[in-house]
Amino acid sequence: MNIAVVGLGLIGGSIARAFKEKTGHMVYGWNRTQQILCKAKLVGAVDGPLTDDRLAECDAVFIALYPQTAIRWLTEHAPLIKKGALVFDTCGVKQPVCAPCFALAKEYGFDFIGAHPMAGVEHAGFDSSTGSMFEGASMILVPPTGMAIETVAKAKALSLELDFERVVITDAAEHDRMIAYTSQMAHVVSSAYVQSPCSLRHRGFSAGSYRDMTRVACLQEDMWTELFLDNSEPLSAELGELIGRLQRFHDAIASKDAETLHEMLRAGRVRKEEADGKVL
Structure with a gap:
């Protein structure tokens, strides 16, 4: 199978590495910066650059870009994607992405399915990507209404x-x-929590609770x-709703x-305990 990976950051880079390490598929990559694409080729994460000619031969396309950029890329390249190809995005929101991409798929004859890999680390970029990123994680798939069960099964298998x-x-x-x-919400809370003046004096006073609460404050603010x-x-x-609960805690403590x-x-x-299934 020929696979295209568009965007070789943390998620796209990990998708490319995983396919190369775990399967026999050919993987072609596109990235905004040529330097990262060259590095991906050098370390064996991709077999070569994704050209227009190669895109037309790909059986599956993974678009690992920010939401609006992903929509723009697919809009510009939809005429080049072969009919019947399976196209995924990897964005963290689905309603703003899936609606226009479902329409493009219908117009040009390929299959688009929304995808969200529930995996990652607090550091971004290709250098943080790994072929083991998705081991033990969940993949969320959002098919359009009426997509053939065989196509959904193919997306699941991939x-x-x-x-x-x-x-x-x-x-x-x-x-x-x-x-x-x-x-x-976890990213919002982590960002708000770490902005306390106490964070600058936490050394020697903090342990696992502080690390857990602040880990995802290391985020890409643009994305x-x-x-x-x-x-x-x-x-x-x-x-x-969270603010309301925090206010009740505040009032009770005060x-x-x-x-x-x-x-x-x-x-x-x-x-x-209920959420973790520990209550009988």
């Missing part, structure tokens, strides 16, 4: 070749609601600004209301 442990099939609205909670605003409605709703504080802490513990 995802499993990257060593994802599970593949979740959902729709774009549910994806964006859940990601607002499981991913985007996350775009993702947050593309998903503003569900994210702002989650943040509003007024030394032990009974309310104890009950809120108990409720959090019980919900965590």
